[in-house]
Amino acid sequence: MKIKRLERMRDSQRAYHRQCKWAMEDGIYAPHSYEETPPDAWSWWDDVGFILGGRRVIVWWIHPRQSYADEIGERAWSEAGDPPREGGFFGDSTPNYKRVGRSRKKIISYTRQPAQGELRQYYDKLDAVTKRLQHDGIDFEVSPSWRRERLSWATGVALVAPLEVRNEAELKTVADLARRLLRGETTLDREFPDYCYGKEQWLAEQARG
Structure with missing residues (x-):
């Protein structure tokens, strides 16, 4: 059928x-x-x-x-914890627009600025955890x-x-x-x-x- x-x-x-x-x-x-x-x-x-x-x-x-390798990445994110929220996810980003029709624009993407302060420290920590797990391996x-x-x-x-x-x-x-x-x-x-x-x-x- x-x-x-x-x-x-x-x-x-x-x-x-x-x-x-x-x-x-x-x-x-x-x-x-x-x-x-x-x-x-x-x-x-x-x-x-x-x-x-x-x-x-x-x-x-x-x-x-x-x-x-993907599992190593997932575990590194889990061990490093959540990133600090400095002004929200788009707080340090610049919107990129596309023209829609004659007089309207819509946001199609964001350009993120370089991470600073606590956010930079977080990504340094994430990088260190990732390298350690890559070096030592994981049970998977x-x-x-x-x-x-x-x-x-x-x-x-x-x-x-x-x-x-x-x-x-x-x-x-x-x-x-x-x-x-x-x-x-x-x-x-x-x-x-x-x-x-x-x-x-x-x-x-x-x-x-």
Whole structure:
């Protein structure tokens, strides 16, 4: 039995792909350049697109070390506490306007001024806590995972997998893995049996620089 909402979304995805073409090479859409990426660099995150069944798939990939680093950041914020409120969040900021119509303007962003006084002390503390946690590591483990999301213009795939991406050939490996996961041809347990990224892996990588 067809679900009308899903059918409408699939039609919308196909129509968007027909109207707005991706600049693709070797079967993938690569939004980022690798010209300045060293061949032995650690990988953190990347995006890649491909076409499956006449519809776009966009993959938001991150390495488990990125998830680990994000958790360090979260814990550093928690340990440092809330920042002091000096004049409110926008108190030390300058609004940037955009003209709307002939005589009206609306605020589209704020330019924040350099932090001073207690606020500067707070960010110095946050920086010190972050560096300590990065140096010592934290008790936290990351396993491979993936999640599908239906968008009006594409199928989104949030993928956490221990791959290294330093060129388009390696990026294609990410796209191939996502494609096989969507088709049910493989699982992350099969691709990365018993894999887990934690404190031991983080400290080993930090020691190697």
